Amino acid sequence: MxxxxxxxxxxxxxxxxxxxxxxxxxxxxxxxxxxxxxxxADANAVVRKIVYPSRGIIFDRQNRSILSNDILYDLVVTPAAVKKIDTAYLCNILQIDKTEFRSRIADAIKKNGRVRPSVFAGLLSATTYSRLQESMYLFQSGFELVPRPIRSYPYKAAANILGYIGEISPAMLKMSAYQDYQSGDYIGLTGLEKTYEAVLMGQRGTQYILKDNLNRPQGALENGEFDTAAIAGKNLRLSLDIELQVLGERLMRNKVGSIVAIDPQTGGILAMVSGPVFDPNLLAGSSRTRNVGKLFSDPTEPFLNRGIQATYQPGSAMKPLTALVALDEGLITPGFGYPCHGAYTSCGHVVKCLHSEAGHAANLRVAMAHSCNAYFIHLYRMEVDADKWGGVKKGHTKWREYMTRFGLGHKLGIDIPGENGGIVADTTVLNRLYRGQWNSCSELYVGMGQGQVAVTPLQMANVMCMIANRGYYYLPHLVQSIDNDHSDLLKKYKEKHAIGNVSDTAYHSVIYGMEDVIEHGTGRGAQIAGIAVCGKTGTAQNRGRVNGKVVDLEDHSVFVAFAPRDNPRIAIAVIVENAGTGARFAVPIANLMMEKYLKDTLPASKMAIMQRMLESSTIPAEKQLNSKIDSLNTTTGALTAADILKQYFH
Structure with a gap:
């Protein structure tokens, strides 16, 4: 070598x-x-047990807990360990037969294998748990009781906001977003529970328990040296005022529609009601699955959060925006008048107005107070036909740009899932609709909030924030802060969004016109003593199918407002389906909500109005007949109208 x-x-x-x-x-x-x-590694001697953390609590703006955690128990099975148990006795306790017993064992093996634990009977009732606890020594070979935190709702409100939790599905477990979960885990499925799942869930812990050759627990492995503690989820602090939310839900009993109230200074949502309402406690505990099925099949669609998911033609509530565009473009001055004699007839259509007397559209403020259809139709046509655009299509594009800046036709980005962006038709849609042949007469109705425009109640409440603030808003949101959180998760909700260069003079004219609506116009029912309220009523047309035919149905009642006029504290949008004019239902509901929030009490003079709202139903008879909402709410102790009145009027 x-x-x-x-x-x-x-x-x-x-x-x-x-x-x-x-x-x-x-x-x-x-x-x-x-x-x-x-x-x-000694699988015969050591059992790994998951310790579920306490889920984060959710508080309202006054630090009141609007949901809390209770404990129920799951009966968990490890199929390979099931030996020589009294199957008949266990079936008797659980009120199942042996066929169901074998089926559940098979499902557990299919889901999680023979040597891993799976839920055999979830969220046991107090009676079932009590009987099992007394007899668990008979079923220790393969079965154990595992505590499971569940939600409870002391105010019985805000179901569509809070959402609910449920067992993670096999399909979700296959997704990369849920790789840290396992079969049997509970997860936020809707609402805030879903959006803030990563914050609320906390971190699971583990315990290693020694068992003898008879599968009896002998204590912690190495005195708990290898155990990891569960870490509780973080708490959410909301802008929501739970007392205002409760009042809104009571006012929307037996009604379909929505109330959305926002703090204009922050964009924080004060209340978001979707009618018909249901008690969120129906979605917790051992009856959750059965109740979910009933609610999903209910003809009134209670799971549809109408505040963010339903869209409506805004009707006359759109008129303040029509006025702002005309003023900002310099097409009119606040003194501009229109010679309306009770209808608009310039396009070959007859669009009637509420008033026909001379001078009811003498200037912007007067036209706003009288809600003159002809005036605002004329403004829309001026806006899209202006010579500087060089044609109606470019004019309509410019008009749509304004609507987009005002927050219409797209999602705002609220922090609960399912938001609908609404509709503000662009020229592509109109070209298709009218086969390329259209002009300002074709869509004249959008000037008065009809035609190819549809909005959510959230968007209309946000428009009120924008007008109240004279040209800016914050993205509407529910969560104001998260305990012990230093991330940028909420950063976008703290940023101010400016509308553009719309002048203070334009806002001044529109705002005082909206005040006139309340003082001596169509919204007089919204007056609050000592407070300047600005608002606009609306009556939205409602078309639907009856026996396969498209027909005109009862109009929707619409009202938007903010108060006080200066330094506003609340902006609100109310839509009640099938309820007629804005003054009939939307105005009194908004009035009660605003007064309760601004003064923290309701005067005795409002008792009769509230009683009418509580006792009225606007749900179509055929839906009311087949709805299970009332019977379900009764199971959790719903109050009568008389009981509610006593709480507000002593």
Whole structure:
């Protein structure tokens, strides 16, 4: 062998020797010094148990807990460990037969295998849990009771906002977003529970429990040395005023529609009601699955959060925006008048107005107070036909740009899932609708909030924030802060969104016109003593199918407002389906909500109005007949109208 190869041979020998020493040292450490892996590998002696953390609590703006955690128990099975138990007795306790017992064991094996625990009977009732607890020594071979935190709702309100939790589905477990979950885990499925799942869920812990050869627990492995503690989820602090939310839900009993109230200074949502309402406690506990099925099949669609998912033609509530565009473009001044004699007839259509007397559209403020259809139709046509645009299509595009800046026709980005962006038709849609042949007369109705425009109640409440603030708003949101959270999760809700260069003079004219609506116009029912309220009523046309034919149905009642006029504290939109004019239902509901929030009490003079709202139903008879909402709410102790009145009027 050459001298050249001698150093190379020594290097190889040294490397091999070093590797042998490292492997030997590691084996010595694992087998003699470190006992953890030896212990955990002994599957017959050690059981790994998951400790579920306490889910984060949700508080309202006054730090009132609007949901809390209770404890129920799951009966969990490890199929491979089930030996020589009294199956008949267990079936008797659970009120199932042996066929169902075998089916559940098979499902557990299919879901999680034979040696991993699976839920056999979830969220046991108090009676069932009590009987099982007394007899668990009979079922220790393979079965155990595992505590499970569940939600409870002391105010019985805000179901569509809070959402609900449920067991994660097999389909979700296959998604990368849920790789840290396992079968049997509970997860936020809707509402805030879903949006803030990562914050609310906390971190699971583990316990390693020693068992003897008879599968009896003998205590913690190595005195708990290998256990990890569960870490509770973080709490959410909302802008929501739970007392205002409760009032809104009571006012929307037996009604279909929505109330959305926002703090204009922050964009924080004060209340978001979707009618018909249901008690969120129906979605917790052992009856959850059965109740979910009933609610999903109910003809009134209670799971539809109408505040963000339903869209409506805004009707005359659109007129303040029509006025702002005309003023900002310099097409009119606040003194601009229109010679309306009770209808608009310039396009070959007859669009009637509420008033026909001379001078009811003498200027912007007067036209706003009288809600003159002809005036605002004329403004829309001026806006899209202006010479500077060079054609109606470019004019309509410019008009749509304004609507987009005002927050219409797209999602605003609220922090609960399912938001609908609404509709503000662009020229592509109109070209298709009218086969390329259209002009300002074709869509004249959008000037008065009809035609190819549809909005959510959230968007209309946000428009009121924008007008109240004279040209800016914050993205509407529910969560104001998260305890012990230093991320940028809420950053976008703190940023101010400016509308553009719409002048203060334009806002001034529109705002005072809206005040006139309340003082001596169509919204007089919204007056609050000592507070300047600005608003606009609306009556939205409602077309639907009856026996396969499209027909005109009862109009929707619409009202939007903010108060006070200066330094506003609340902006609100109310839509009640099939309820007629805005003044009939939307105005009194908004009035009660605003007064309760601004003054924290309701005067005795409003008792009769509230009683009418509580006792009225606007749900179509055929839907009311087939709805299970009332009977379901009764099971959780719903109050009567008389009981509610006593709470507000002593």
């Amino acid at each position: 050459s001298v050249y190869h001698q150093p190379r041979k020594r290097v190889i020998i040294l490397i091999i020797t070093a590797l042998v020493l490292i492997i030997t040292a590691r084996l010595l450490f694992l087998q003699v010094i470190e006992k953890k892996y030896v212990r955990l």
